[in-house]
Amino acid sequence: MLRYISKRLLYMLMSLFLIVTVTFFLMRAAPGGPFSSEKQVPPEIEKNLNEYYGLDRPWYIQYFDYLVSIAKWDFGPSFKYKGQTVNDLINEGFPVSFFLGMESLLIAISIGVLLGIIAALNHNKWQDYAAMVFAVLGISVPSFIMASILQYFLAIKLGWFPVARWESLQHTVLPALALAAMPMAFIARLTRSSMLEVLGNDYIRTAKAKGLSQGQITVKHAIRNAILPVVTYLGPLSAQILTGSFVIEKIFGIPGLGSHFVTSITNRDYTTIMGVTVFYSILLLLSVLLVDIAYGFIDPRIKLAGGKKGE
Amino acid sequence: MGKLLEVKNLEVSFQTYGGEVQAVRGVSFYLNKGETLAIVGESGSGKSVTSQTIMRLIPTPPGKIKNGQILFDGEDLVKKTDKEMEQIRGRDIGMIFQDPMTSLNPTMKVGHQIMEVIMKHQKLPKSAAKERAIELLRLVGIPMPEKRVNQYPHEFSGGMRQRAMIAIALASNPKLLIADEPTTALDVTIQAQILELMKDIQKKTGTAIIFITHDLGVVANVADRVAVMYAGKIVEMGTVDEIFYDPRHPYTWGLLASMPSLDSDDKAELASIPGSPPDLTNPPKGDAFAPRNPYAMKIDFEMEPPLFQISDTHYAATWLLHPDAPKVEPPEAVKRRLRKLSTNYPQPIIVRESE
Incomplete structure (x- = not known):
């Protein structure tokens, strides 16, 4: 197990290196630069700026400098936010996005799995159709509309929750719901189809022949076998949700990490682009690793390679 | 020797898009205590449906018992509620299925799958149930049952899994064992072993067996009577x-x-x-x-x-x-x-x- 994890961590470093390299050169290949914006800067000042940020040096020097500093977990100063480093941006934004993301993940998984199970157990009955209509709505309604609807009804009409801002736990409910809608719907559909498949298996009939009730069969035999596709989806999903969403954060006025993904690109904020990309990649690779480890626990037939035994 | 099971004029059909499939059309037979009845016929003759109907395992809908009685120990199983059937399944009637590769839950330890039956019907505590599971594994001829009880089905061979299935079916000493083509998915040498095992167990426990098969060689080997x-x-x-x-x-x-x-x-x-x-x-x-x-x-x-x-x-x-x-x-x-x-x-x- 330990050998497996260290091997995987090594692979992660290699993937990370590739990601850094590709992003670095893609970014440079895009036309424009951080200082070629609307406001024309005098050439002398631009020269000074380039010198300060090291943009005047040959690309390979820049590249290796960057690699060295990234290895030291230093993403450099932000081009756009004066006086702030990219590390500052991440340190400020990520805890907020992480909290919000965790909340939505919990909502999405618990309600999504529950809906999927109810739908599968009542296959082709009204509960199934109701759950699936709900799921289709969740998938097809864009998050900004979902957010506005929630704000209108739950905040303005009913006054249960504040409309926006990021202050107390109450403030987190609406954005978490809006963010959870899509993954929840997706998880519900995944769980349903996977449950339906599992419920048709011979071992479910065996469990029934033992005299177990439908509830016991579902809890003890069906869910564990049906949950794998959901776990697979959770890997990329959690990386995505934990780093925040541009749309939701804008609508609810949340100081999260999500907005940096979009604004840093329009700003040609090289160091921020690199910083958030690397950070996101690390989260993604870690969550995929966690998912793979979880597989081994859920399904004993999946042996983690590297270790001699799957125990 | 009294009658343990009497099926009278059983009719079962399935509602499909193509119309109503009359899978079982008026089947009557009986089974004495401790006796082995083989039901033979080719695929689609209704033998599996008949046996699963006795256990009330056919999904309803699309399946439907249209007519008939299944008298088990004098009580009509057709009229039982689902809750009452849960008490009979596994306790009074055990069932062995055709494909041991898919009939065991891959993510649950074999021992636990046996213990489930014991804990449900005998109401034994976990430790006692485990003892009994080990005992059952030994009874069905699995070597090193103390170790095997903690293993998963994929660590068992096909024949071993069918033995484990038999252990599950026998876990609470059923009066009737329904074996739905229990040897069809096994190779011939293993088939013979499983048949010997079943005969041996019948001698020890006195359970009645309904043996579903399309293999007449198997019938000659195990059955008292044939339908x-x-x-x-x-x-x-x-x-x-x-x-x-x-x-x-x-x-x-x-x-x-x-x-x-x-x-x-x-x-x-x-x-x-x-x-x-x-x-x-x-x-x-x-x-x-x-x-x-x-x-x-x-x-x-x-x-x-x-x-x-x-x-x-x-x-x-x-x-x-x-x-x-x-x-x-x-x-x-x-x-x-x-x-x-x-x-x-x-x-x-x-x-x-x-x-």
Whole structure:
């Protein structure tokens, strides 16, 4: 197990290196630069700026400098936010996005799995159709509309929750719901189809022949076998949700990490682009690793390679 | 020896897009305590549906018990609620399925899958249930049961898994064991071992067995009595000797003739029954076997044959037993094995009129 994890961590470093390299050169290949914006800067000042940020040096020097500093977990100063480093941006934004993301993940998984199970157990009955209509709505309604609807009804009409801002736990409910809608719907559909498949298996009939009730069969035999596709989806999903969403954060006025993904690109904020990309990649690779480890626990037939035994 | 199970005029159908499939069309048989009854027939003859209906395991809908009674220990299982059936399944009736590779839960330890039955029906605590599970694994001939009990199904071979399935089915000493083609998915040497094991267990526990199979060799090995099913009906039923040495129904003849034997001439081609079973969405008029029956008479296509009784235990539904029917010779392979049985009545008696 330990050998497996260290091997995987090594692979992660290699993937990370590739990601850094590709992003670095893609970014440079895009036309424009951080200082070629609307406001024309005098050439002398631009020269000074380039010198300060090291943009005047040959690309390979820049590249290796960057690699060295990234290895030291230093993403450099932000081009756009004066006086702030990219590390500052991440340190400020990520805890907020992480909290919000965790909340939505919990909502999405618990309600999504529950809906999927109810739908599968009542296959082709009204509960199934109701759950699936709900799921289709969740998938097809864009998050900004979902957010506005929630704000209108739950905040303005009913006054249960504040409309926006990021202050107390109450403030987190609406954005978490809006963010959870899509993954929840997706998880519900995944769980349903996977449950339906599992419920048709011979071992479910065996469990029934033992005299177990439908509830016991579902809890003890069906869910564990049906949950794998959901776990697979959770890997990329959690990386995505934990780093925040541009749309939701804008609508609810949340100081999260999500907005940096979009604004840093329009700003040609090289160091921020690199910083958030690397950070996101690390989260993604870690969550995929966690998912793979979880597989081994859920399904004993999946042996983690590297270790001699799957125990 | 009293009757443990009596199935009376059972009719089961399935609602499909193509219409109503009448999978079981009026099946009646009984089973004594401690006895083994084999139900034979080709795929689609309704033998598995019959057995799963006894356990009330057919999904409803689309399945439906349209008619009939299943008297188990004097109580009609057809009328039981789902909750009452949960108490009977696993406790009074155990079931072994065809494919041991897929019939065990891959993510649950084998021991735990056995313990579930014990904990549900005997209400034993976990530790005692585990002891019993180890004991059962030993009973079904699994070496090192203390270690095996903590393993997952994928760590078992096919034969071992079927043994584990048998352990599950036996876990709470059922009065009836239904084995639905338990050896079909296994290779021949393992088949023999499993059959020996089942016979051995029956001797030890005295459980009655319904053995579903399409393999007549297996039937000769394990059964006391045999019911031959075709197109949702029992066409012939009798003791093993009666079915093997004095078969009366042309379908049974066909089955016996298509059974390879060691002393058969290697130049002779293996016989088969031409054609395929009828579509049970629209069961044919008359005898369902008539279109494939080389001995079919005109009346076979028009009226269902009555049920004849040939001895106390031997029944067959064919017009050939009618006093007016011409004498026919069974196929050569069957004729070779025919014997005169002393228990036969002088004349077959009609016990159920044709419909």
